[in-house]
Amino acid sequence: MVATIYILDDDPTYAKLLAANLGPAGRFRIAVFERPDALLARHADEPPDAVITDLVMPDLNGVEVTRRLRVADPHLPIFVLTGHADIATAVDALKAGANEYLTKPVNIDELLTLLTRALADRPLLEAGASLEQARGREYSVEAILGQDPKVEEVRAFVRRMAAIARPTVLLLGESGTGKNLVARAIHYSSPHSGGRFVEINCSALPANLLEAELFGYKKGAFTDAREAKRGLIEVADGGTLLLDEIAELGPELQAKLLNFLESRRFRRLGGTDEIEVAVRLITATNRNLEEQVQAGRFRADLYYRITVASLVLPPLREIRRDIPLLADHFRDAFSREFKKKVAAIDPAALEILDAWRWPGNVRELRNVIERAMIFSDGPLLKRAHLPPFGGAERAARADSHPDKFPLPKGLSLADAEREYIRLTLEETDGNIQRAAEALGISRKNLWEKRKKYGLLETAPDPGGDA
Ligand SMILES: Nc1ncnc2c1ncn2[C@@H]1O[C@H](COP(=O)(O)OP(=O)(O)OP(=O)(O)O)[C@@H](O)[C@H]1O
Numbered sequence: 001m002v003a004t005i006y007i008l009d010d011d012p013t014y015a016k017l018l019a020a021n022l023g024p025a026g027r028f029r030i031a032v033f034e035r036p037d038a039l040l041a042r043h044a045d046e047p048p049d050a051v052i053t054d055l056v057m058p059d060l061n062g063v064e065v066t067r068r069l070r071v072a073d074p075h076l077p078i079f080v081l082t083g084h085a086d087i088a089t090a091v092d093a094l095k096a097g098a099n100e101y102l103t104k105p106v107n108i109d110e111l112l113t114l115l116t117r118a119l120a121d122r123p124l125l126e127a128g129a130s131l132e133q134a135r136g137r138e139y140s141v142e143a144i145l146g147q148d149p150k151v152e153e154v155r156a157f158v159r160r161m162a163a164i165a166r167p168t169v170l171l172l173g174e175s176g177t178g179k180n181l182v183a184r185a186i187h188y189s190s191p192h193s194g195g196r197f198v199e200i201n202c203s204a205l206p207a208n209l210l211e212a213e214l215f216g217y218k219k220g221a222f223t224d225a226r227e228a229k230r231g232l233i234e235v236a237d238g239g240t241l242l243l244d245e246i247a248e249l250g251p252e253l254q255a256k257l258l259n260f261l262e263s264r265r266f267r268r269l270g271g272t273d274e275i276e277v278a279v280r281l282i283t284a285t286n287r288n289l290e291e292q293v294q295a296g297r298f299r300a301d302l303y304y305r306i307t308v309a310s311l312v313l314p315p316l317r318e319i320r321r322d323i324p325l326l327a328d329h330f331r332d333a334f335s336r337e338f339k340k341k342v343a344a345i346d347p348a349a350l351e352i353l354d355a356w357r358w359p360g361n362v363r364e365l366r367n368v369i370e371r372a373m374i375f376s377d378g379p380l381l382k383r384a385h386l387p388p389f390g391g392a393e394r395a396a397r398a399d400s401h402p403d404k405f406p407l408p409k410g411l412s413l414a415d416a417e418r419e420y421i422r423l424t425l426e427e428t429d430g431n432i433q434r435a436a437e438a439l440g441i442s443r444k445n446l447w448e449k450r451k452k453y454g455l456l457e458t459a460p461d462p463g464g465d466a
């Protein structure tokens with residue numbers, strides 16, 4: 001699909017020149033606007049995939065245009081063009097939610113790189129759904145599904161936090177319980193959410209890179225710092241910063257973060273100026289942070305700072321009554337995504353979903369339904385479409401589900417063999433000898449089949465006895 005780009009500049013000649021420079025015809029669909037109101041009106045009817053706007057314009061400046069676009073569409077890539085004299089205002093545009101500013105004369109390669117990256121990051125939208133509807137569904141409080149009182153509490157917490165201008169929130173709970181979902185809902189349902197939602201996973205980067213990402217740096221602060229760069233804290237100014245997996249933050253950054261939280265000011269690496277920002281800070285972890293504090297791995301003073309308002313998301317096994325509702329929601333979502341007419345879940349299948357322990361919580365349920373939807377063909381999602389649940393866990397539902405290896409219908413012989421071997425290995429907890437015996441083949445033969453089917457990563461190699 002060709003991306004649509006709107007260019008706004010009070011100098012139409014410049015805008016057309018820029019459009020012509022953005023590459024061969026057909027690469028983008030480009031529309032040029034001379035007046036902001038024309039662009040805003042068209043945006044409401046037909047949202048583009050990206051906007052490039054001039055900064056200084058007679059009736060409505062680029063900062064204001066950015067602000068309005070950002071409110072209407074939290075994820076629209078917006079690039080602001082500016083002359084050298086207006087750099088200070090360009091920073092306001094960033095605060096209003098622009099992705100980047102570029103100084104005129106624009107370096108086309110740079111603009112193309114930024115555009116391509118921003119377009120690639122954009123979430124795919126269902127055909128027909130308007131941008132705003134899709135956003136609303138994805139990120140509002142209503143996207144947090146469940147009727148259990150514990151889920152009601154989660155939604156009430158989100159509403160309370162969204163109503164406060166700059167809360168500091170800690171989200172706890174096992175993996176897959178919805179911490180990221182809740183963080184987004186807090187940001188997007190807040191009337192104060194003019195700024196951006198920025199998230200970073202503290203375990204994703206080594207400490208020095210994470211520090212540079214968070215705080216930004218001056219040109220020359222270290223060898224690779226060829227240009228100055230704003231940190232994520234600055235990018236999130238006026239919006240929300242989610243520090244995910246906060247328990248993984250190293251000791252030095254813990255100290256720096258505490259400092260920042262106490263003063264709401266920081267310095268870029270290599271910089272001397274203190275920068276003040278207003279961000280809503282949300283931290284999240286699936287670890288027991290209190291235990292980390294007791295073990296001396298997480299600073300107690302930082303813990304008290306970030307735990308002002310905290311919420312523990314319930315594991316799925318504690319909100320079992322919502323399993324049918326959630327399962328059906330995912331069935332519906334994937335039947336639309338896969339364009340299948342699977343209208344309901346068979347009661348026998350629901351029974352199995354009900355009995356499962358769900359160590360991976362809602363994410364696991366979502367994955368299980370997604371996989372089942374791939375296999376299902378008729379109007380019902382059936383027990384046979386469900387994946388075989390793992391080794392020891394299966395015992396828990398052995399009575400309600402006597403046939404040990406439910407292989408989905410329609411598998412090729414090779415797929416069935418692969419699945420059967422995988423299940424047998426699971427059943428024997430990876431014991432090669434017992435698995436080979438159960439399958440009636442030699443250990444060597446089993447090893448060759450595992451190799452063929454990519455099943456070698458889980459169990460050790462054979463000792464060579466054929
Ligand atoms: N109550 C809910 N209603 C609808 N979807 C949910 C709910 N809870 C979780 N999900 C979905 O489950 C998946 C996992 O949620 P999320 O990524 O927020 O979990 P998490 O707690 O951040 O996990 P991790 O600790 O592994 O990062 C997402 O697809 C999310 O949309």
Ligand SMILES: [Mg+2]
Nearest residue numbers: 179180244284
């Ligand atoms: Mg998460």
